[in-house]
Amino acid sequence: MMGKINLDESITSIKGIGPKRLEVLKSHGIETYGDLLTTYPRRYLDRNFTKDIILKQGDVVTLLGSISDSYLVHGRKSRLIVGFRTQNNERVNLVFFRGVNFFNKLLTVDRKLVVSGKLEYFKGYQILHPEYELLTDGHEDENDLLHVGRIIPLYPSTEALKEEGFDSKGFRKAIDSILKQGAIPENLPTKVIKKRNLMNRDEAIRIIHFPETMESIQPARQRFAYEELYYFQLLLLYKQKEREKVKRVLWPLPKSKSAESLLKNLPFSLTEDQKNAVDSILKSTKKDAPLAALLQGDVGSGKTITALLIALHYIDNSIQTVFLAPTEILARQHFETIYKFLGNMPFLGIELLLGGENKKTRAEKLARIKNGESSLVVGTHSLFQDDVQFADLGLVVIDEQHKFGVDQRETIRSKGKNPDILAMTATPIPRTLCLTLYGDLELVNIRSKPAGRKPIDTRWYKEDRRAGVYNSIRKYVKEGRQCYIVYPLVEDSEKLDLESCTKAHEELSKDIFSDLKVGLLHGKMKSAEKDTVMAAFKQNKIQILVTTTVVEVGVDVPNATILVVEHADRFGISQLHQLRGRVGRSDLESYCILMTGNYISDDAMERLNALVNSNDGYALSEKDLEIRGPGELLGVKQSGLPEFKIADLVHDRNLLEDAKKDATEFANGDDTEKWEIQSRFQEGKFLFAN
Structure with a gap:
């Protein structure tokens, strides 16, 4: 019977990992067997090759073969052409515009490799900058089953790792050497594994790194996604219990x-x-x-x-x-x-x-x-x-x-x-x-809003409707209402966007609405200036406020009933919904107009249609999560989201719900499998509680 693998064992126990390699791996968060085994593949290549593959333009292919020749082509932009012969002796040119000298030295005649990429046709079949995997380096058996003739995992790597031999092939060899040493210890309660019909940990780790079929990968991935979410929920419960140890000092009055x-x-x-x-x-x-x-x-x-x-x-x-x-x-x-x-x-x-x-x-x-x-x-x-x-x-x-x-x-x-x-x-x-x-x-x-508030009428218009939008603004302003016109302010091009906002203010105040009072508000103004502008807008001394997303939250002017968002396709759903909340703050009919150019992306169309069809912020936030993902939705810099290695908060929502229930039951119960993971929480290593 195989013994248990110690997941805290240093990777220096693996043959070939000395001080230099250790230093590079440590800089990528890999120090122990456990770290290495939870460096999951980013994708897989099915290299169960067939001899009679038919090449077809536009196909994404994975081909086994060897280098027949290579030559440099000089011109406006130099490129390296590497002749690659498939097992069927068909020629495919591998074209490299970047790293020409590197690939010229690496891809020598008779070198066997696997290449992947999209087939194009230009004086013959070619693949531009293919993904590749070298099969032999002169010292290995070319039939090594870790690297060919099977489903091959590809690992996230960097130039620094590759220089030390830790490309996908290097990861596979190191992981294989660990798995030959014994069995992976289980770290989930037995009843949870049964209840959620999860694969056991040893089987799952072997399948996720060396799957025999593409179909077997998903249940293995699900096992580790659940595990990650389960232990994260335990960590939150632990934080809660730690906070509760420090008792209340000041007591609010029961009645005020x-x-x-x-x-x-x-x-x-x-x-x-x-x-x-x-x-x-x-x-x-x-x-x-x-x-x-x-x-x-x-x-x-x-x-x-x-x-x-x-x-x-x-x-x-x-x-x-x-x-x-x-x-x-x-x-x-x-x-x-x-x-x-x-x-x-x-x-x-x-x-x-x-x-x-x-x-x-x-x-x-x-x-x-x-x-x-x-x-x-x-x-x-x-x-x-x-x-x-x-x-x-x-x-x-x-x-x-x-x-x-x-x-x-x-x-x-x-x-x-x-x-x-x-x-x-x-x-x-x-x-x-x-x-x-x-x-x-x-x-x-x-969830409910104060009585009397009407749903905001949201419409999406393109440039050909601009004149009509301006006419509507003029009509409502003449009736005593007020209007916001919002321009995007994006960090990457803040200066450019700010200019577009100020330029628009100049054009609107001089040419379009010269008979109305048009104000300008943006984040680069001094506090006193901002205060003056907002005070004037609240008092209806400014009828149209040209602004940036500085008005996204908190500004409350009930008389403002029209919001125009320029370049609306550059905003996410949640941000547009926030902006829309600047109007509809009274019992007056309110409008949100989303303006875009004539050509926008499919994603942007989906976002804008969602806004037009719903005023429910909760439903819209779920849609935003689907389209953009959690990091973009909340803002990556300070989102506070944990960096899960395998769990995906969009696709694994149901797993998260299950993991929370199970973790809460475990933490609150008097289980025989004691909660012996607190010290590991403090170390930040809560994935390997044995």
Whole structure:
């Protein structure tokens, strides 16, 4: 019987891996047997060749053969032509425009190899820059079954790895040498394997690296995707349990006179969803462990008033609250909204803290915050600075929280006495991403919108309808309404896009709407300028606001009922839905016009049609996830998404749901297979808990 392989064994135990190779492999995150075995193939080639393959232009082929000749062609662009003979003695030219000298030395006459690529025809069959695999190097048996005559895995590699012999062939040899040493230990509970009908770990690892059929790969892949998601969910549960060990210091009052007073004086009634959200979150604050919740609400669903009602239970007990916003515009919007609601309660002490304030003003605000005079502080990144100190910070409300990094969230928490965290987002996040990003948070949803709000009429027009769009804008503005015209601002070409926005403002104000007041707002303006423009727009002194995505969140002008998005094909669904939320904030009919050129991609068509057909942010977020994937949807830089090796959050949604249920049951149960993985969580090696 084969013994168990020690997955923590150093890869230096593998023949041929010395200090130099180890250094390169370590730089790619590969130090142990376990690291190497979970370097999964990126794709597979079926090299079960047939002798009678018929070459056909346009086909993607995998061919076995050898080099017959090679020569350089000089011209406007030099290229290397390598003559390749198939097993049927048919000639295919391999053409290289890049790395000419490298390939000229590597692909010598009689060298046997496998090439893959798309067949083209130019004075004979050719493949441009084919993928290739060398079969012999003069020392190996050309019939080595690891590399030919079977389904071959191709591994992610880099030039540095290839230089050290770790191309796909090198990975296959090293992995094969490990698998010959014994069996792979199981790391999932037996009952989970049976319940989910999963392949056992040893069989799955052998199949995923050396499959006998293409059909066998999927169940092996599913086993490892499930495993990865299961252990990730356990990690979230572990983080939750660790957080709960530090007990609550500050307790909000069960009843708040200020909240009751505010509710009586509101000019509207809360929706059932808002009431349920307040009740649910306040119920959680009765526990010993601090609150960690995510309040999700579609644009215009009333998250701010919901969070404020919760905050008043803290403030009435002299516990300070922070509202943290990602932009100054949104911070000011929150401050103004809160001040409007609480203006007749000056004793509460509301503070707005932004960057760029003069020293004297800032010092006065900081003193009030430090001595507890200010109960509710609204601010931006300026709140992270060292000079901001609180008397008794007990609740942190983070708006559009995915726009803040993990370190930033921890910085603000460290300024309080183990404060409760209420994260908010107006970007409906697909359930899959919620379970991944916020699996350790309590999820609270506000799906309904305040009474009287009408669905926004969304239309997609091309250039030939522009004159009609401008006529409609003029008609509605003459009736007293207001309009946004939004231009994209993309990092790669920020300067170019900014110019297009300012240029458009100039053209619209001088040539198209010369009789109307047209304003300009973009992120590069100074704070004072932005404030002046927004104040004028809110007062209807500006009728048409030409702007960038700086208005994506938080701006609340109920009289603005028309939104035109230029180059709408350059936005994702969720961002367009966010922008659309700038209108439809009253009982007036509102319109969102998506403008594009005549020719756009199929993906863009799918996105725009989705917007036209639905006002449901949650359904749209699922569609966005399908089209763009999680990294693009949330913004790669600070998405906080884990880097799964094999699991895919789009295609493995059902697996994630199953993994969460099973992990929760395991962590909470009194199972004989004890939860002996905590130290490994801390090491970040939770995939190999034996």
